[in-house]
Amino acid sequence: MRLLAGLSQKSLARRIGCNTSYVSKMECGAVPPTVDFARLADDALRAGGDLVDRWQTWYELRRRGDAGRQTAVSEAINVETASTTLLVTHERTTLSFDGDAYAITVLRELENRTERSYNGYEVRIHVDAFPDDVERSRVHHRAHPLVWDHLGFRCWWAPMMSDLDPRKPGAGPTIELVADPTQTVTDKMIEGWIRFEGKRYGELLTLHPGRRLALMYSYTVSSTQWGTWYQRRMRVPTRRLDVELDFPQGLRTLVWGKAITAGDRIGPLGSQIDEHTENGRSIWSWTNGKPEFGDRYRFEWRFGNPPSRQPEEHR
Structure with missing residues (x-):
């Protein structure tokens, strides 16, 4: 990457x-990489997060490979308590489909375990109508690229996660924040920056060391850009992860999932995806009380009675 x-x-x-x-x-492997170096080099080389992803993969493989050796354990980095990262104490994500578009709402409670203050938070939005067909996906999304202004992205701040209600954005002790795109990585991926700044009155908020705050952000993606899948990758140490998938009951949806480790080993989610119906909706819920740092949790679904508008119509 440096040479390129x-x-x-x-x-x-x-x-x-x-x-x-x-x-x-570092380049010849004489010293072990650090997450700080990965982040700084990633930014300097405009790697779009790839170097940080590689560090996370390396760290997870090393941690798991050394789990049985006491000497290595004593030297291992404790990611949750490290002073180089934030901690997500709880994340709750809801994906809702109305037959035409997907609405995604993410709630995160952040705890600052570092020694510096934060005035913003990075988000990454990734879509793929055909994740199992690289060439078809490339052609499709070149014609239908992901555009920030089409997402209707909004975000809010609150002192606690319980103060945020995805059904009533802006209600209670919340402040709507300003968000900007930072770069369009590909036709399928956009990175954005949530500024801890009030959108209406310009309040300047800061997440100081040892403090917590709660964020909620939401956006909408057309079904022509989104395939029948949703995935969460643990890029930040997280204590609890909740995922809810919400579909019209008439679509007769079947949902399943899998866990993919940082070393690309595929296995079961580890807990059941529960389904219940409510007001004509089929709601699938899943909880992980200890998600592994670097792992991916992927959900896929099939419609027994698919909607009329599908990505295939826009090839």
């Missing part, structure tokens, strides 16, 4: 604030 960016080791070292010999040792 046209940078020397000295130039990269200057950009991320370390010495040239450290960059050299």
